[in-house]
Amino acid sequence: MSETRPAARRRGRRPAGEDTRSALLAAARVEFAERGFDGATVRRIADRAGVDAAMVNHWFGGKERLFTASLDLPMDPDAILAEVLPGDPEQLGERIIAMFLRVWDATGGGPLAALIRSVAGHEQAARMMREFVARVILGRFIREVAPDRPDLRAALCATQIIGLGMIRYVLRLEPLASADHQTVVTTIAPSLQRYLTGELG
Amino acid sequence: MSETRPAARRRGRRPAGEDTRSALLAAARVEFAERGFDGATVRRIADRAGVDAAMVNHWFGGKERLFTASLDLPMDPDAILAEVLPGDPEQLGERIIAMFLRVWDATGGGPLAALIRSVAGHEQAARMMREFVARVILGRFIREVAPDRPDLRAALCATQIIGLGMIRYVLRLEPLASADHQTVVTTIAPSLQRYLTGELG
Numbered sequence: 001m002s003e004t005r006p007a008a009r010r011r012g013r014r015p016a017g018e019d020t021r022s023a024l025l026a027a028a029r030v031e032f033a034e035r036g037f038d039g040a041t042v043r044r045i046a047d048r049a050g051v052d053a054a055m056v057n058h059w060f061g062g063k064e065r066l067f068t069a070s071l072d073l074p075m076d077p078d079a080i081l082a083e084v085l086p087g088d089p090e091q092l093g094e095r096i097i098a099m100f101l102r103v104w105d106a107t108g109g110g111p112l113a114a115l116i117r118s119v120a121g122h123e124q125a126a127r128m129m130r131e132f133v134a135r136v137i138l139g140r141f142i143r144e145v146a147p148d149r150p151d152l153r154a155a156l157c158a159t160q161i162i163g164l165g166m167i168r169y170v171l172r173l174e175p176l177a178s179a180d181h182q183t184v185v186t187t188i189a190p191s192l193q194r195y196l197t198g199e200l201g
Numbered sequence: 202m203s204e205t206r207p208a209a210r211r212r213g214r215r216p217a218g219e220d221t222r223s224a225l226l227a228a229a230r231v232e233f234a235e236r237g238f239d240g241a242t243v244r245r246i247a248d249r250a251g252v253d254a255a256m257v258n259h260w261f262g263g264k265e266r267l268f269t270a271s272l273d274l275p276m277d278p279d280a281i282l283a284e285v286l287p288g289d290p291e292q293l294g295e296r297i298i299a300m301f302l303r304v305w306d307a308t309g310g311g312p313l314a315a316l317i318r319s320v321a322g323h324e325q326a327a328r329m330m331r332e333f334v335a336r337v338i339l340g341r342f343i344r345e346v347a348p349d350r351p352d353l354r355a356a357l358c359a360t361q362i363i364g365l366g367m368i369r370y371v372l373r374l375e376p377l378a379s380a381d382h383q384t385v386v387t388t389i390a391p392s393l394q395r396y397l398t399g400e401l402g
Binding site: 113114116117119120121126129130133151152155156158159160161162163164166167168170171172173174175176177179183186187188190191194195200201 | 320331353359362364369373389401
């Protein structure tokens with residue numbers, strides 16, 4: 001049997017560890033979907049995965065990062081924030097749109113369609129995304145740049161960003177579907193910038 | 202989209218025919234929402250409605266036209282255009298957002314979630330929406346108000362409008378999910394207005 005195994009496993013490079021990580025991610029998706037972020041517990045996720053609860057900290061550094069990992073986003077939110085936050089706050093909209101294009105263009109858009117389908121079809125998935133926005137986008141991002149009405153600004157930003165994703169990657173409506181990054185940034189970033197730091201009226 | 206009158210109606214179909222049509226639309230909404238365009242079958246829709254499958258062709262001319270009718274775009278595009286176009290072109294963004302809220306709030310958002318799920322899951326549905334945008338939004342609307350780069354402006358408007366729909370009705374992210382119309386119009390209409398008639402950069 002061993003000759004049919006992947007090379008990495010035959011070489012014995014951390015097979016148990018990768019299995020533990022995968023099992024934790026699968027268990028986390030079920031637990032977060034069923035109970036939401038606040039209701040979920042690290043212990044119950046570890047139990048579901050059949051591993052020790054200490055493995056959550058070992059592999060993910062805690063419940064929140066396990067949560068973001070379980071969303072299967074093509075990015076590490078912490079790395080994203082570290083890259084877009086520094087710099088002129090008045091050009092933050094441009095940096096966010098440019099990053100969004102880099103991240104999702106690289107995937108071909110398929111994972112975004114799957115994510116949107118899931119959110120539109122399953123209240124549990126919608127709840128996970130709401131909590132992601134609330135905890136990560138709002139809690140660790142918007143409040144830093146927009147202390148005035150941060151909840152509303154976060155939701156407004158979400159309309160423009162998810163709308164861009166829908167049109168470029170899911171509906172694939174031209175000319176935005178194949179527009180170069182500079183065109184997309186130039187046309188859309190001002191809207192995002194107003195939602196972030198501008199006068200909302 | 203559902204305003205196309207079949208020949209049978211022009212010939213004076215009796216109310217029983219309207220009942221059949223309504224029953225088919227109701228059944229189609231359930232079937233398409235549950236299975237998407239490809240998974241849905243004309244036969245199962247007719248069974249759900251308790252009528253013969255031939256009634257789908259009779260009333261709608263086939264599965265695809267039944268699908269567009271069942272999208273329950275709760276509007277007649279011509280009536281929408283007649284209502285939002287007159288007036289100051291510089292307040293067109295406000296009139297469009299206000300109309301969008303009136304139209305979709307009245308549905309509770311369910312049909313929009315079904316529509317987005319179909320578009321995200323089925324290339325055929327995405328193509329139908331692209332054609333709807335090209336024919337109705339672009340062909341009969343944007344060119345009138347924005348002769349400069351109408352294709353790009355139409356796609357940019359689509360990002361903001363579909364994004365608002367996603368956040369308010371599908372993800373139901375607060376505070377936008379339950380914000381009063383004036384707040385939504387005041388905050389979002391300026392973005393739409395720039396896409397319609399403003400400087401794109």
